[in-house]
Amino acid sequence: MNLGNGITLIHGDALTTLPLIEAGSVDAVVTDPPYGETSLKWDRWPRGWLKLCLSLLKPSGSLWCFGSMRMFLDEVAEFEGWRFVQDVVWEKQNGSGLHNDRFRRVHEHACQFVPKAQVWADMFKAPVTTPDATARTVRRKARPAHWGAIGNEHVFTSEDGGPRLMRSVIAMRNMHGRAMHPTQKPEGIVEPLLRYSVPGGGLVLDPFAGSGTTLAVARSLGLRCIGIEANTKYVEVATNRLRGTLALGGAA
Numbered sequence: 188m189n190l191g192n193g194i195t196l197i198h199g200d201a202l203t204t205l206p207l208i209e210a211g212s213v214d215a216v217v218t219d220p221p222y223g224e225t226s227l228k229w230d231r232w233p234r235g236w237l238k239l240c241l242s243l244l245k246p247s248g249s250l251w252c253f254g255s256m257r258m259f260l261d262e263v264a265e266f267e268g269w270r271f272v273q274d275v276v277w278e279k280q281n282g283s284g285l286h287n288d289r290f291r292r293v294h295e296h297a298c299q300f301v302p303k304a305q306v307w308a309d310m311f312k313a314p315v316t317t318p319d320a321t322a323r324t325v326r327r328k329a330r331p332a333h334w335g336a337i338g339n340e341h342v343f344t345s346e347d348g349g350p351r352l353m354r355s356v357i358a359m360r361n362m363h364g365r366a367m368h369p370t371q372k373p374e375g376i377v378e379p380l381l382r383y384s385v386p387g388g389g390l391v392l393d394p395f396a397g398s399g400t401t402l403a404v405a406r407s408l409g410l411r412c413i414g415i416e417a418n419t420k421y422v423e424v425a426t427n428r429l430r431g432t433l434a435l436g437g438a439a
């Protein structure tokens with residue numbers, strides 16, 4: 188279904204739909220798969236989807252996958268062919284777990300992977316900043332001794348504040364009470380991932396689109412996006428949501 192401005196939502200199973208996408212066409216896969224941790228009917232890990240995504244990426248492409256540490260460790264074999272490069276922690280204001288015999292989980296991970304053969308220099312990256320550096324900060328960084336000869340000390344001075352690299356722990360309210368989907372991600376946690384990993388006008392793929400959060404953020408950033416969703420109910424939710432979302436610089 189073409190939702191305009193380069194946004195496409197496909198109603199189907201990711202496992203049968205992914206092979207139909209053009210190989211080497213995708214700048215980044217950004218997705219929130221079923222974690223396999225709840226009793227929700229659709230919450231089953233779709234075995235084999237990661238392998239299908241490998242050939243879809245451009246040589247500079249990468250994959251961001253939301254999940255819990257338990258999910259990543261339980262499914263570690265599924266990540267064969269991928270190399271972990273970094274992670275972001277989403278800190279929520281409260282958790283959703285009902286367990287009273289462990290730490291209350293108020294965070295999730297978004298982990299970035301690249302195909303194993305890809306080197307860091309090849310990966311597209313546009314580091315994201317926040318405009319909150321403390322004014323008059325002076326940092327001195329010397330090369331650690333184990334790096335070999337110690338050169339001149341590098342002095343960094345920020346006299347007037349300004350941008351600094353976005354922190355890897357991002358606090359963001361979850362969608363409780365205003366969600367259209369039981370595991371809906373806030374747009375604010377998806378946005379920095381797209382800004383970081385997709386060049387202007389690039390193509391994002393979300394094989395588990397749910398209520399269409401990745402598609403909505405892609406549209407707001409002027410990116411193209413293909414979403415896949417198996418559940419008829421959520422296809423409808425995402426379609427209505429996208430039909431009401433304004434594109435950057437123009438009406439939808």
Ligand SMILES: C[S@@+](CC[C@H](N)C(=O)[O-])C[C@H]1O[C@@H](n2cnc3c(N)ncnc32)[C@H](O)[C@@H]1O
Binds near residue numbers: 400417
């Ligand atoms: C964790 S939710 C994604 C929620 C989404 N991030 C949002 O903000 O709304 C995962 C979604 O994957 C869908 N799903 C599960 N298995 C699928 C499959 N094999 N193919 C396509 N979609 C699937 C589920 O119906 C569910 O909506």
